[in-house]
Each structure stands twice: as C-alpha cells, then as structure tokens.
Amino acid sequence: MPESLKVALAQLNPKVGDVAGNLAKVRAARAEAVRQGAELVLTSELVLSGYPPEDLVLKPAFQKRCHEAVEALRADTRDGGPALFVATPWREGDKLHNAIVCLDKGEVIGKRFKVDLPNYGVFDEKRVFAPGPMPGPLVFNGVRLGVPICEDVWTADVVECISETGGEILLVPNGSPYEVGKTDIRVQLGVQRVVESGLPFVYLNQIGGQDELVFDGGSFVLGADRALKAKLASFREQVATVEFRRGANGWECQPAAIAPELDDLDSIYQAMMLGLRDYVNKTGFPSVLIGLSGGVDSALTAAVAVDALGASRVHTVMMPSRYTGASSLEDARECAQALGVRHDIVDIEPAVEAFARMLLPLFDNAAPDVTEENIQSRARAVTLMALSNKLGGMVVTTGNKSEMAVGYATLYGDMCGGYNVLKDVYKTTVFELCRWRNRNRPEGSLGPCGRVIPERIIGKPPSAELRADQKDEDSLPPYPTLDAILRGLIERDLDAGALAGEGHDRVVVDRVWRLLEAAEYKRRQAPPGVKITARNVSRERRYPIVNGFRG
Known part of the structure; x- marks a missing residue:
C-alpha cells in the first residue's frame, strides 16, 4: 500500500491546432517533472489539441494527429519515468469525446470522458463532443484517482459518483477562461466538492490567449479539510509538484508554495497583455500598429502593447485633421516617448478634402453631419491598413466596451483592425487601468517603469475630435x-x-x-478582443440584428 504520491501540475500554454508544438510542451513538462521527482504528470483540458478547438476537432485528419501524439507519449512512458494523464480529443467507436488518457510504462492504463458538456456563454461543446458515461476512479500505483474534467465539477453528480465508487483524490484538468473575480468562484466551487466528497481536490487550469478568450492558470490544491494547500501563479506557465501522503483519515496534500492573488486591476491588465501577446505571436505578426490620438483609450492600448510585445514591436501613428487640437498632438508624442515606441504623424486632411470634392456632386450641398465625421475616421483606417499592408504590422483598434456597446464607433473606421485589447473594458475601468499602470509595472512586462500615460490624457474630457469642440458627453x-x-x-x-x-x-x-x-450589426463586424467581464458583447451576447423587440 503506497504511503505517498507526487503529482506534477503542468500549467501550460498550448496553441489550438499545433499538435506537434503542444506535444513538445507536454514532453518538456514531463522532463521537468522528472527533475522534481514526480510520479505522475497531470495536464490541462485538451492540451494536445489546444482549447477550445471548436469545429477544428471535427476534422478526421486532426483527430488522427492527436491520436498519434498520444501514441508518442505512450511510448515515452516506457522509460520508467512519470505517468502521464494527458487530455486530448479521443474517438471511441463512432463518438468523439473530450477525454483524459492515462499512460504509464508504455500502456494506456485508463481513459475517462467528460460527462457534462457546457453549452452556454463562450462554450459550444455539445456541438462537437459526445458526453461520456459517469466515471469511477482510475487506479494508479494503488491509489484510486478521480479525474473529472472541468465542467464535471461545476455540479455535484460526477464527483459524487467518483466518491461513491472509492475515489481517494480528485485531479481535475480545466480549460477555464479568465473573467474578473472568477478565481474566488473557482475556489468556492472546489470547496463545495470537497465538502460533499471528503476528498482532496486538485484544480489544474491552462494559461494563454485563444482568440477572445484568455486562460489565467491560477491552479490550486485544496485539502480534505478545505484548506488551500498550494497555488500556482496566474498568467504564467509553470510545472509544480505537490505531494500527497496517506494518513489515518485518507490522503492529504502537503503544504506547498501559494502564489499571491492579483487584485482586479492587476489581473485585468495581465489578461489584456497575455491576450494580445498570444494573438500576435500565435498568428505570426511581427509587430502592431496603433492609431495614437492623444486620448485615453489609445494611450492605454499602446501601453498594453509595449508591455506585452516590447517597444520595438509597437508603431504608433498620429493622424490629425483640422479638428485635432495642438494638445492632442503633444499628448500623443509625450505618450509615445514615455513608451519608447516609433511614432509618426500622417496628416489626413488632404484625404478628407479629396473625399469632399469627390462626393460634392452627389451630396447636393447637404449640410455637414456625421457623414463628414465618419469620413475622417475611415481615412485614418485606410492609412493604418496601408501601413499594415506595407510594413507587416497588425492594426490594433482602441475602442472600449462602453463605445462598442452603444455603437459610438465608426464601422470601417476606428473599428477597423485585427484585434481590440479594450473590447470588453468599460470606459470607467479604462481610466482606472491608466492610473494603475502609471503606479505599477506589471509582472512580465517588457515596457518601462514609471509613468507611461501623461496625466493630461487621463484628466481631459474624452473627445473623438471629429468636429469643432466635440465632447463624448455631447452624444452619450x-x-x-x-x-x-x-x-x-x-x-x-x-x-x-x-x-x-x-x-x-x-x-x-x-x-x-x-x-x-x-449597434448589434456593428458589433458583428468588429475585430475580436480580450474577454474580461462575465459577459462580453460578442461571443456571449448573441442578439439578432433584425429585432423588433423593445424592452
């Protein structure tokens, strides 16, 4: 009867579709687990395919590649090193499952399939996976391990089945996206399952950005006494080994390192950094372009970009028109200098005047209105996209959630680009984040210390500067x-x-x-952006464009 079990928690950053790269990450994690003396390595949900794979996982060729990766890892375990509990898509008969496959000594010693497939919010798993049967525990080295997968622990049934069939420790692979305040929700969820089952609880989450989702890690272990025994860092890849020892009342995790919890603004900023960094790097863009207006949104976007990618990969462009104030030019230049980025000025007035002459016969002397404002915004979009095509950088848009929600943005204008860091950040939070960044240099930042956003940018009334003396509060x-x-x-x-x-x-x-x-029709055409809140205005709020309901 074994008296201890050392489990390595592999909190990794997989890339959806990159099976070879993800396989290499798992192998590297196992090599680190060997150095740490672990007997078993646990990976996060669907680590070989990346999570969420969406409809990519329906391709037979992709399923085959994932299966081949499992076979490669199975062969690896012949070396007598740690076993692998690796999460992957797995076809069993005519059904495709979200699975965990357990590999040891060159053999598949067991498989378990996700039972509760989420189909709400950002999740669409019933579209691509079949649910598995209710699982009992797997036996490894004489220890009965329950391996419910992610959503399986959000309700009581699966854990109840495991505990009633002799489970001794719960190892839970997760792909749980970030949203502000979610860490406490996860821990309280774990506490509920511990109270119901009496079993220690390991919650292993992935990290990384995938389209609009950011996964924040923050993996943790709860003892059977509900106490926090270990916690991994948020937003960081990490392999950490925890030791369980058998006692008179069952298995207990020995106290290990507990990473500090981030406050809300720190975690939001980290999520924006990681979301942008992974979107740019995983799609292969060399750099980013940002229209730096002298306003608070573009200043914060530029700061996040420099912190995520480094100043050498960020190019800002100021595009003044006749309505751009001298102070905005000064503020944009000062912000760019503080961040250490390349900053250019392109006057859009010639383009605006050309459009006015071109359209005058059709406008039939109609009075200027929002049309002329939108032409300015679209001239800026054409400028940025031309620079993107020529220089190779991806355009990062700068609109915040408040503006995106109410349509205070120009379609094919300031909404034009490849990614939006602030898409799920309310304007009031933008101001808070600017002040926070001026006081703090976030962990992992590639940007400078100290004040990076001029105080005048934060303090002045927000304005699109598309007409004389314009202020946002004229319209909102x-x-x-x-x-x-x-x-x-x-x-x-x-x-x-x-x-x-x-x-x-x-x-x-x-x-x-x-x-x-x-504004629903505008949001459907907006670029993706980092999910921050409990409900963003794209994947999670799916309203019809043609909609006669008035609430």
Whole structure:
C-alpha cells in the first residue's frame, strides 16, 4: 500500500491546432517533472489539441494527429519515468469525446470522458463532443484517482459518483477562461466538492490567449479539510509538484508554495497583455500598429502593447485633421516617448478634402453631419491598413466596451483592425487601468517603469475630435452613468423598468437600450478582443440584428 504520491501540475500554454508544438510542451513538462521527482504528470483540458478547438476537432485528419501524439507519449512512458494523464480529443467507436488518457510504462492504463458538456456563454461543446458515461476512479500505483474534467465539477453528480465508487483524490484538468473575480468562484466551487466528497481536490487550469478568450492558470490544491494547500501563479506557465501522503483519515496534500492573488486591476491588465501577446505571436505578426490620438483609450492600448510585445514591436501613428487640437498632438508624442515606441504623424486632411470634392456632386450641398465625421475616421483606417499592408504590422483598434456597446464607433473606421485589447473594458475601468499602470509595472512586462500615460490624457474630457469642440458627453450620458446602465443591461439582463427602479433616469435608460440594440450589426463586424467581464458583447451576447423587440 503506497504511503505517498507526487503529482506534477503542468500549467501550460498550448496553441489550438499545433499538435506537434503542444506535444513538445507536454514532453518538456514531463522532463521537468522528472527533475522534481514526480510520479505522475497531470495536464490541462485538451492540451494536445489546444482549447477550445471548436469545429477544428471535427476534422478526421486532426483527430488522427492527436491520436498519434498520444501514441508518442505512450511510448515515452516506457522509460520508467512519470505517468502521464494527458487530455486530448479521443474517438471511441463512432463518438468523439473530450477525454483524459492515462499512460504509464508504455500502456494506456485508463481513459475517462467528460460527462457534462457546457453549452452556454463562450462554450459550444455539445456541438462537437459526445458526453461520456459517469466515471469511477482510475487506479494508479494503488491509489484510486478521480479525474473529472472541468465542467464535471461545476455540479455535484460526477464527483459524487467518483466518491461513491472509492475515489481517494480528485485531479481535475480545466480549460477555464479568465473573467474578473472568477478565481474566488473557482475556489468556492472546489470547496463545495470537497465538502460533499471528503476528498482532496486538485484544480489544474491552462494559461494563454485563444482568440477572445484568455486562460489565467491560477491552479490550486485544496485539502480534505478545505484548506488551500498550494497555488500556482496566474498568467504564467509553470510545472509544480505537490505531494500527497496517506494518513489515518485518507490522503492529504502537503503544504506547498501559494502564489499571491492579483487584485482586479492587476489581473485585468495581465489578461489584456497575455491576450494580445498570444494573438500576435500565435498568428505570426511581427509587430502592431496603433492609431495614437492623444486620448485615453489609445494611450492605454499602446501601453498594453509595449508591455506585452516590447517597444520595438509597437508603431504608433498620429493622424490629425483640422479638428485635432495642438494638445492632442503633444499628448500623443509625450505618450509615445514615455513608451519608447516609433511614432509618426500622417496628416489626413488632404484625404478628407479629396473625399469632399469627390462626393460634392452627389451630396447636393447637404449640410455637414456625421457623414463628414465618419469620413475622417475611415481615412485614418485606410492609412493604418496601408501601413499594415506595407510594413507587416497588425492594426490594433482602441475602442472600449462602453463605445462598442452603444455603437459610438465608426464601422470601417476606428473599428477597423485585427484585434481590440479594450473590447470588453468599460470606459470607467479604462481610466482606472491608466492610473494603475502609471503606479505599477506589471509582472512580465517588457515596457518601462514609471509613468507611461501623461496625466493630461487621463484628466481631459474624452473627445473623438471629429468636429469643432466635440465632447463624448455631447452624444452619450456621462460615462459613470452609461457604464452602470450597460452593466445592468448586458451582464445582468435587466430591463429598463428594473434599472429605473434602481434609481436610473428612465429616459436615459431607454435611450441607452435603443443604442445598444441598434449597434448589434456593428458589433458583428468588429475585430475580436480580450474577454474580461462575465459577459462580453460578442461571443456571449448573441442578439439578432433584425429585432423588433423593445424592452
């Protein structure tokens, strides 16, 4: 009867579709586990395919490549080193499963399939996977290990089945996307399963950016006494070994390192950094281009880009028109200098004037309106995309969640680009993040210390500068009011009456509701961006464009 078990937690950053690269990461993690004296290596959910693979996993050739990777790892375990509990797509008969395959001494010693397939929010697993049967534990070196997969522990049934069939330790591979405040939710979830089962609980999460999702790691171990025994860092690849020892009351994890918890602003900033870094690097772009306007959104976007990629890979461009104030030119230049990036100025006025002359016969002397404002924004988009085509950098857009929600953005103008760091960040949070970054240099940053966003940028009233003396509040409620209403409409699904009951002006609420609904067609055409909140305005809020409902 074994008295101890050493488990290496491989908190890795896989790339969807890169089976060979992911296989190499698992092998490197196993080699590190050997150095740490581990007997078993646990990987995160679908580590060989990358998570989430979406419809890619339906391709037979892709399934074959994942199976070949499992076979390669099976052969590796003939060396007498640690066993591998590796998560992968797995076809059994005519069904494709989200699986964990257990490899030891050159053999497949067991398989378990995910039972509870999530089909809400950002998840679509019922589209591609078949659910597995209720699982009992797997026996490894005489220890009965339960291996529920991710969603299987969000309800009680699967863990109950494992505990009732003799499970002794719960090892849970996860692909759990970041959202602000989610760490506490995960820990409390683990505590519930420990209370119900009486078993120690290992929660292993992946890290990395995948399209709009960011996975933040933060893996942890809870003892049977519900105490936190170990915690891995957030937003960092890491292999850490924990030791379980058998006692009079069952298995218990020995206390290990507990990484500090990040506060909300730190975690949001880290998520933006990692999301942008992985999107750029995993898609192969050499650099990024940002229209730096002298406003707060573009300044924060530039800071995140420099922190994520380094100043040498960030190119900012100021594109003034007749309405651009001298202070905006100065602020943009000062921000670029503080960040240490290349900064160019391209005057768009000749292009705007050319469009005015070209369209004058068709405009029939109509008075200037939003049309002329949008032409300026689209001239900037053409400029940035031309530089992208010629120089190779990806355009990063700078609109925030408040603007995206209500359509205060120009389609094919400032919405034009490959990625949007602030897509799920409310304007009020943008201001908080700017102040936070000026006080802090985030861990892992490639950018400078100290103040990187001039105070004048943070302090001045927001303006698109598309007409004389323009301010955002000419068109929108004050941002604290707007953001509070949007949080109610988007993340809490409240109707206008409920928000009015909470003290908001009903006329303002109705106006924001109409703006939110009318902008759906714009959001469908927006670039992807980092998911930060519990409900973003793309993958998680799927409303029809043609929509006659008025709330």
